Amino acid sequence: MVKRKRKYGFARFALKLLLAIVLLLFVFILSVRIGIWGKLPNNNELSTFHYNRASEVYTADGVLIGKYYLNDQQPIPFKNIPEHVRNALTAIEDERFYEHSGIDYQSLLRVAIKTILMQDRSSGGGSTLTQQLAKNLYPRKDRKQTHLVVDKVKEMIIAQRLEDLFTKDEILTHYLNTVSFGGNTFGIESAALKFFNTTTSELTIEQAATLIGTLKATHSYNPRLFPKKSIERRNLVLQSMVNNGFLDAKEKDSLSAIPLKLNYREFEHDVGLAPYFREEVRKKLREWCAIQNKNGKNYNPYTSGLKVYTTLDSKMQQLAEESMAHHMASLQEKFEKSYGKNAPWLKNKGLISKLVKRTEPYQKLKKLGWDDTRIMDSLRKKRSMTLGDWSGEKTVKASTIDSVQHYMKFLNTGSLSMDPRTGAVKTWIGGINYKHFKYDHIAQSKRQVGSTFKPIVYTTALEAGIPPCTYFPAQEVAYENLKGWSPSNSNNKDEAYLNYSMEMALSHSVNTVAVKVLEKTGIDKVIEQAQKMGVYSELPKQPSLALGTGELYVSELATVYTSFVNNGKGAEPFYIESIRNQNDSILARFAPKEVKTDAFSRKTGEIMLEMMKSTIDQGTASRIRTTYNLKNDIAGKTGTTQNNKDAWFVAITPKLVHVSWVGLDNHEIGFKNTSLGQGANAALPLFALWYQKLNRDAAFNGITKARFPKTDPSVLRILDCEPIKRDGFFKRLFKNPKKKKVKKFRTKP
Structure with missing residues (x-):
C-alpha cells in the first residue's frame, strides 16, 4: 500500500514537473513572440524585404570585369x-x-x-x-x-x-x-x-x-x-x-570520379582585369547616383544592382596588361642594375627620410606628439609583412622604413588607348599593380610631356602659314634674355652646319629647331592651338614649352593626338556607354562629347600625319619597324623629359590612338641614363608588344589591317624637299661649330 502511494506520488510529481516545464516553455515562447527578447519582423516586413544587389561592370564585349558591393x-x-x-x-x-x-x-x-x-x-x-x-x-x-x-x-x-x-x-x-x-x-x-x-x-x-x-x-x-x-x-x-x-x-x-576543376575569379577591388579603370568607373557611378538621388531617385552604387556597360575591350585590355607586365618587369631589372650599389633608395638618406615622413604610420605618431627621433626608432622595428615585386609576394621581416625603400624604387606606368573617332576607351592601365600602387597615372597624374608636345608646335606653325619645307638651323643658341638658356641636341656633332626641314626636325626630335619654330610662331599662338586640340591644363608661357615642360594628363595628350586622324577634332576619352537596372532596362545613356569646331585645317592634319609617319619609319621611333617588325600603318612621337624623369610614346593608327608613360612616382629619381630612359626604350615597347599580340589575333584584323586614308598628292608635293641642307662652303668657313650663337628670344613672332 505504501509502495503504491509512493508510486502515485512520484507520478503526480513528474506530471506536475512536466506541466510546469510545458507551461514555462509556453510562456517563454510567448515572451519571444510578443517581443520581450527583441522585436520580431512582422508579416509586412517579411514580405517586402529587399536584397542588397551588387552593381556590375561590363566591357563592350559583354564580359563582367568587376562588382561594387557591401x-x-x-x-x-x-x-x-x-x-x-x-x-x-x-x-x-x-x-x-x-x-x-x-x-x-x-x-x-x-x-x-x-x-x-x-x-x-x-x-x-x-x-x-x-x-x-x-x-x-x-x-x-x-x-x-x-x-x-x-x-x-x-x-x-x-x-x-x-x-x-x-x-x-x-x-x-x-x-x-x-x-x-x-x-x-x-x-x-x-x-x-x-x-x-x-x-x-x-x-x-x-x-x-x-x-x-x-x-x-x-x-x-x-x-x-x-x-x-x-x-x-x-x-x-x-x-x-x-x-x-x-x-x-x-x-x-x-x-x-570527375576531378575538381575550378575557374576561380576574385571580384575583389584590388585584383582582376582593369582595376584602375574599374575604380574610375566607380567614381563616375557614385557621381551619377548622387545626381539622380537629388532628383528623387534612390540609387546606391553598392546595393542597387546597377549594371554599368563600358567601352573597354576585355581581350585588348588583357593583352595590354600582359605586355605591360612583361616589359616593366624587364625594364625594372635593367633600371636597378644601372644604379648598382649607389642607388638613391639605398644611399639617399634625405630622400628616404622625406618619403617616410609622408607615410601614414609616421603621420599617426606625429599627431600623438612624438619627436622625429622616437618616431624613426619606432619605424625601424621589424615585423612580419608582405612585400611585392615582379616575382610575386613574399612575407618577410621588415620595418616601415624598409617598406618605403622597397617601393620607392619601382618604375610605374600609365597607358591609354582610344578610338580616335569617338574617344571610346579600349584599354586603361593606370599603374603596374593596383594592390600596392593605388595612384592612377591616367586619371590622377600630370607629368611633363617632353617632345610629345612638339607636334602641337609644328601644327601651330603650319596653321600660321609657315611651309613645311622651311629650313631651320640646328645650331645651338644661347638666349641672352633668358639667362643664357641654351637648349641642345644629343644626336649629331656636325649639327652646327645643318639646317633641318620641319619634317626632319620633328621626326628626329631636334630640340633646337623646335624652339626656333616656337619663336617664329609665337608662344601665345601655340598655347591657343593646344587648347583647340584638347589641352585644358595651364601651360607655361616660356620658350621651354617647345620641349614639353608643360604638365598634362595622359588623357589630354590622347585627345590632342586623336585630332590628327579625326579631321582636326580632338576626341575626349569616354568610357561609360550606359547604366541599367537589374533587369537591363536603360537608366542612362552616354555619348561622346561633340566637337563642332576643327582645331586645324584638313591640309595641316595630313601634313602632320605624314611627318609623324616619318618618326616611325626613320625617326626616333624607328625601332617600331626594326626591333618589333610592325608593318602596320602607324604614325607617332616619342618623348623624354629633362634628367630622364619621364618617358613617353604616342602611337597613331587608323583606328586607335595609344599613349604610354613610364617613370617613377618620386620626381626626385629618374633613369640613370638616356639610353635606358628615353621614350623609345622605356615607353614605346608598351605599345609595340601589345600591337604584336593584336596582329597575331585575327579578331583584331579590323583594327590592325586598317589603312590611313590616301594622302592628297598636293600634300606630298609640299613635303617633297631635301630633309637636311648643309651650310655652304663660305658659311662653314667663317662659322665656329663649337661656339654657341648668342641672341635674344623674340617673344613676339
Whole structure:
C-alpha cells in the first residue's frame, strides 16, 4: 500500500514537473513572440524585404570585369535555378523540405535525443532551410550560448511566418540568394561566378554539389583552399541525392570520379582585369547616383544592382596588361642594375627620410606628439609583412622604413588607348599593380610631356602659314634674355652646319629647331592651338614649352593626338556607354562629347600625319619597324623629359590612338641614363608588344589591317624637299661649330 502511494506520488510529481516545464516553455515562447527578447519582423516586413544587389561592370564585349558591393550578392529568380541545384540542396540540408511547415519536428527530436542523451555534438542543429533563411535575413547579433535558445525560437517563429507568406519554391529561392558561401560572397549566383566563372543556370551537377557542399562549413570545405575535403563533401552530397531518388548510383559513381576543376575569379577591388579603370568607373557611378538621388531617385552604387556597360575591350585590355607586365618587369631589372650599389633608395638618406615622413604610420605618431627621433626608432622595428615585386609576394621581416625603400624604387606606368573617332576607351592601365600602387597615372597624374608636345608646335606653325619645307638651323643658341638658356641636341656633332626641314626636325626630335619654330610662331599662338586640340591644363608661357615642360594628363595628350586622324577634332576619352537596372532596362545613356569646331585645317592634319609617319619609319621611333617588325600603318612621337624623369610614346593608327608613360612616382629619381630612359626604350615597347599580340589575333584584323586614308598628292608635293641642307662652303668657313650663337628670344613672332 505504501509502495503504491509512493508510486502515485512520484507520478503526480513528474506530471506536475512536466506541466510546469510545458507551461514555462509556453510562456517563454510567448515572451519571444510578443517581443520581450527583441522585436520580431512582422508579416509586412517579411514580405517586402529587399536584397542588397551588387552593381556590375561590363566591357563592350559583354564580359563582367568587376562588382561594387557591401556584400557580393547577385539574386536570381527561381527559373534560373536548375533542378539539380535544388535537389542537391534539399538532399543534404533538408530532405523533408517540401513536407514540413517550416519546422521539422522529427529532425528536432532526433537532434535532441542524440545531443542530450547520447552527447553527440555532431548531430547538427535540426534547422530547416526555412529556419536557415530566417537566420540569413536576420543574422544573430549575439554569439553567447545564453542567447542561443532565444535565437532558435525566434528563427522558428519567423520560419512559420515565412511559410505562410511564400511558396516552397519562393523560400528555396530566397535561401539560395541569401546564404553565405564565405569570403563576403552571398548567394548561389555569386558563388558560381567566383568558383567556376559561370552562372547558376549553367552549373553542372558536380559543380552544384561542390557549392552546396560548402554550406556546412564555408571555410573548411572551400574548394580552392581545401580541394581534397571539398571533393569528399561533394561526393557525400551526390550520395544524398541518390538516397533521395534524385540520382541513380551509376550516375553518382561517374560524377564522383570527375576531378575538381575550378575557374576561380576574385571580384575583389584590388585584383582582376582593369582595376584602375574599374575604380574610375566607380567614381563616375557614385557621381551619377548622387545626381539622380537629388532628383528623387534612390540609387546606391553598392546595393542597387546597377549594371554599368563600358567601352573597354576585355581581350585588348588583357593583352595590354600582359605586355605591360612583361616589359616593366624587364625594364625594372635593367633600371636597378644601372644604379648598382649607389642607388638613391639605398644611399639617399634625405630622400628616404622625406618619403617616410609622408607615410601614414609616421603621420599617426606625429599627431600623438612624438619627436622625429622616437618616431624613426619606432619605424625601424621589424615585423612580419608582405612585400611585392615582379616575382610575386613574399612575407618577410621588415620595418616601415624598409617598406618605403622597397617601393620607392619601382618604375610605374600609365597607358591609354582610344578610338580616335569617338574617344571610346579600349584599354586603361593606370599603374603596374593596383594592390600596392593605388595612384592612377591616367586619371590622377600630370607629368611633363617632353617632345610629345612638339607636334602641337609644328601644327601651330603650319596653321600660321609657315611651309613645311622651311629650313631651320640646328645650331645651338644661347638666349641672352633668358639667362643664357641654351637648349641642345644629343644626336649629331656636325649639327652646327645643318639646317633641318620641319619634317626632319620633328621626326628626329631636334630640340633646337623646335624652339626656333616656337619663336617664329609665337608662344601665345601655340598655347591657343593646344587648347583647340584638347589641352585644358595651364601651360607655361616660356620658350621651354617647345620641349614639353608643360604638365598634362595622359588623357589630354590622347585627345590632342586623336585630332590628327579625326579631321582636326580632338576626341575626349569616354568610357561609360550606359547604366541599367537589374533587369537591363536603360537608366542612362552616354555619348561622346561633340566637337563642332576643327582645331586645324584638313591640309595641316595630313601634313602632320605624314611627318609623324616619318618618326616611325626613320625617326626616333624607328625601332617600331626594326626591333618589333610592325608593318602596320602607324604614325607617332616619342618623348623624354629633362634628367630622364619621364618617358613617353604616342602611337597613331587608323583606328586607335595609344599613349604610354613610364617613370617613377618620386620626381626626385629618374633613369640613370638616356639610353635606358628615353621614350623609345622605356615607353614605346608598351605599345609595340601589345600591337604584336593584336596582329597575331585575327579578331583584331579590323583594327590592325586598317589603312590611313590616301594622302592628297598636293600634300606630298609640299613635303617633297631635301630633309637636311648643309651650310655652304663660305658659311662653314667663317662659322665656329663649337661656339654657341648668342641672341635674344623674340617673344613676339
